[in-house]
Amino acid sequence: MIAIIDYNAGNLKSVERALRKLGFSCSITHTRKEILLSERIIFPGVGAAGRAINDLRNIGLDKVLEETFEAGKPILGICLGSQIVLDKSEENNTQCLGLIAGEVKKFPFPLTSGEGERLKIPHMGWNSVQVARKHPVLEGVKSSDEFYFVHSYYPKPSSDQFVIGTTDYGLEFSSVIGHKNLVAMQFHPEKSGIPGLRILKNFCTWDGKPFTTVY
Amino acid sequence: MVNLSPRFISMLSKRIIPCLDVRDGKTTKGIKFRENVDIGDPVDMARFYYEEGADEIVFYDITASSDRRDIMIDVVRRVAEEIFIPFSVGGGIRTVEDMRNVLLAGAEKVSVNTEAVKNPEIISEGARAFGSQCIVLGMDVKKVSPSSRVPSGYEMVIHGGRTYTGIDALVWAKEAESLGAGEICLNSIDTDGTQKGYELKLNSLISENVDIPVIASGGAGSIVHLYDAFTKGKADAALIASIVHYGTYTIREIKEDLHARGVKVRKTWD
Numbered sequence: 001m002i003a004i005i006d007y008n009a010g011n012l013k014s015v016e017r018a019l020r021k022l023g024f025s026c027s028i029t030h031t032r033k034e035i036l037l038s039e040r041i042i043f044p045g046v047g048a049a050g051r052a053i054n055d056l057r058n059i060g061l062d063k064v065l066e067e068t069f070e071a072g073k074p075i076l077g078i079c080l081g082s083q084i085v086l087d088k089s090e091e092n093n094t095q096c097l098g099l100i101a102g103e104v105k106k107f108p109f110p111l112t113s114g115e116g117e118r119l120k121i122p123h124m125g126w127n128s129v130q131v132a133r134k135h136p137v138l139e140g141v142k143s144s145d146e147f148y149f150v151h152s153y154y155p156k157p158s159s160d161q162f163v164i165g166t167t168d169y170g171l172e173f174s175s176v177i178g179h180k181n182l183v184a185m186q187f188h189p190e191k192s193g194i195p196g197l198r199i200l201k202n203f204c205t206w207d208g209k210p211f212t213t214v215y
Numbered sequence: 216m217v218n219l220s221p222r223f224i225s226m227l228s229k230r231i232i233p234c235l236d237v238r239d240g241k242t243t244k245g246i247k248f249r250e251n252v253d254i255g256d257p258v259d260m261a262r263f264y265y266e267e268g269a270d271e272i273v274f275y276d277i278t279a280s281s282d283r284r285d286i287m288i289d290v291v292r293r294v295a296e297e298i299f300i301p302f303s304v305g306g307g308i309r310t311v312e313d314m315r316n317v318l319l320a321g322a323e324k325v326s327v328n329t330e331a332v333k334n335p336e337i338i339s340e341g342a343r344a345f346g347s348q349c350i351v352l353g354m355d356v357k358k359v360s361p362s363s364r365v366p367s368g369y370e371m372v373i374h375g376g377r378t379y380t381g382i383d384a385l386v387w388a389k390e391a392e393s394l395g396a397g398e399i400c401l402n403s404i405d406t407d408g409t410q411k412g413y414e415l416k417l418n419s420l421i422s423e424n425v426d427i428p429v430i431a432s433g434g435a436g437s438i439v440h441l442y443d444a445f446t447k448g449k450a451d452a453a454l455i456a457s458i459v460h461y462g463t464y465t466i467r468e469i470k471e472d473l474h475a476r477g478v479k480v481r482k483t484w485d
Contacts, residue, residue, distance in 0.1 A: 126228040126481040146481040
């Protein structure tokens with residue numbers, strides 16, 4: 001059973017529908033017991049970081065997430081869920097979960113492309129992801145594949161070792177980050193057509209171990 | 216190896232969005248394929264366009280009677296089980312509760328048009344409840360002589376174009392943005408249905424003066440029209456209807472052509 005964490009942060013049903021389509025059983029839940037018993041966890045979210053982290057703390061799920069992270073259970077963060085796993089966010093000046101070292105930054109304004117074109121904020125629409133580090137969850141993703149983004153803030157991990165994929169939008173930001181059994185993406189795999197479904201499927205069969213890097 | 220790929224005008228892909236008008240749970244225009252298959256079911260049509268590479272889908276509910284709204288909610292629910300790209304629903308959204316029903320049924324976004332002009336708070340209330348990314352402002356606009364009331368020469372019209380409001384389209388676009396609209400779907404009543412091209416001046420005027428994305432709507436009859444909307448019209452996305460419903464082009468043909476012209480589109484082929 002896959003637990004989709006419910007903390008009043010947006011439409012969780014689209015994640016649920018995508019998993020069902022792929023043939024995985026899942027449950028939208030906010031109960032500690034069900035989350036601890038689950039085999040893996042999806043941590044979605046839309047909206048503002050400040051409110052999200054407050055709601056999470058109020059129902060005690062911040063501790064549950066930390067516990068499951070320590071226990072080695074595979075965790076997938078989506079959109080806002082990829083931001084609040086970092087230490088802090090510029091949005092509402094929020095202290096976050098700190099499962100990955102780093103912070104969440106707002107896109108600078110004004111923002112322009114390399115060719116001088118004015119770029120709008122939020123970054124809304126389809127963009128590609130360049131794989132920076134091989135990861136089982138991105139297995140089969142091609143450089144031409146695109147994913148659906150909607151956000152005004154972006155994850156900025158403190159070290160390259162946490163960067164799995166990057167995306168260009170006026171600047172290059174980390175669109176997929178990860179550490180141990182946690183992987184998190186700024187885009188919405190559940191709304192990104194076939195390549196997005198592939199990532200969800202990869203996550204649902206992942207053992208929680210990144211590829212061992214040989215130095 | 217020689218790099219033959221064209222120089223792209225933007226890193227973010229320009230979105231191609233088919234629009235389906237739905238009445239009492241059926242699309243008003245079916246797809247007429249070259250093979251002469253005619254589909255009038257919104258769920259089947261949505262799946263077809265999803266598989267063809269549409270970046271998003273817009274449903275516009277033109278069901279006259281409000282007690283039949285549940286039919287549309289059922290359509291939204293069934294579409295959400297089949298397609299895994301964003302889609303929006305407009306038409307007949309009058310309250311935050313209407314928005315909630317559509318979003319809970321699985322739509323990514325809702326659009327408000329006439330109701331937002333009459334009651335602008337619905338934009339801010341919707342944005343507060345669900346986030347700006349969910350709230351699309353639909354604008355129906357007619358070209359008029361510039362006046363003190365309508366200095367841009369583009370006036371907001373409602374009730375499908377029958378009623379002039381005296382509101383300047385540019386002023387309204389900026390106000391809606393400040394109220395929390397996340398995107399604008401900009402429809403020109405003058406070009407709508409003509410297949411003679413989008414209203415490019417209106418489009419660039421609005422797009423250059425707001426920071427939220429603008430979807431060009433009304434008048435697509437050829438791929439050049441889409442190209443013009445993205446370049447001269449500064450649109451972030453383009454709404455299409457007849458050009459694909461009547462089988463003039465497939466979405467893939469449109470995207471391949473735009474790609475060859477140097478417009479960055481999401482390639483769903485290799």
